Amino acid sequence: MAESIELPELGSGSRDAVGGQDEDYETAPHINISTEDASLIHTQETALVDFTGDTLANARRQLLKTKVDAFLKEVDRRDGLLPGPDIYNEFELGDDGRALFLKEGHKRVTWEKDSTNYRTLHSIGTADFIRTHLFPNTNQLHVFVREDTERQPH
Numbered sequence: 302m303a304e305s306i307e308l309p310e311l312g313s314g315s316r317d318a319v320g321g322q323d324e325d326y327e328t329a330p331h332i333n334i335s336t337e338d339a340s341l342i343h344t345q346e347t348a349l350v351d352f353t354g355d356t357l358a359n360a361r362r363q364l365l366k367t368k369v370d371a372f373l374k375e376v377d378r379r380d381g382l383l384p385g386p387d388i389y390n391e392f393e394l395g396d397d398g399r400a401l402f403l404k405e406g407h408k409r410v411t412w413e414k415d416s417t418n419y420r421t422l423h424s425i426g427t428a429d430f431i432r433t434h435l436f437p438n439t440n441q442l443h444v445f446v447r448e449d450t451e452r453q454p455h
Contacts (some may be wrong), residue, residue, distance in 0.1 A: 341371075
């Protein structure tokens with residue numbers, strides 16, 4: 302009896318660290334955020350060079366929040382998932398102030414070529430990781446346990 306947990310339309314995901322060039326950037330599924338959110342993010346990214354010390358740390362925290370909020374808004378719109386209460390603790394900015402990563406495994410969330418395009422949920426983690434770390438309210442997830450070829454609600 303083989304068991305695997307999948308989120309419909311999300312797949313089982315991959316936990317491999319992502320770095321270097323974005324493979325299949327043009328054809329891989331990704332999440333586009335609104336033009337307004339993208340513009341705000343680019344403005345905040347550009348402004349980082351003007352700050353030092355505590356002001357830079359505060360600007361990076363605000364940019365992290367803006368990036369995560371933009372991602373979550375689209376995930377909610379697309380998949381109807383709402384985050385857990387400590388969601389911001391699950392993410393970190395890259396040294397460049399543009400890339401967004403999951404803290405655990407340092408998994409890239411944003412595309413390297415465009416810091417306002419986000420990877421889909423299935424490409425940033427397993428269903429278990431997504432459920433445990435990002436969207437812990439399992440009542441919101443349509444989770445299935447696969448036994449042989451039959452899918453049964455769990």
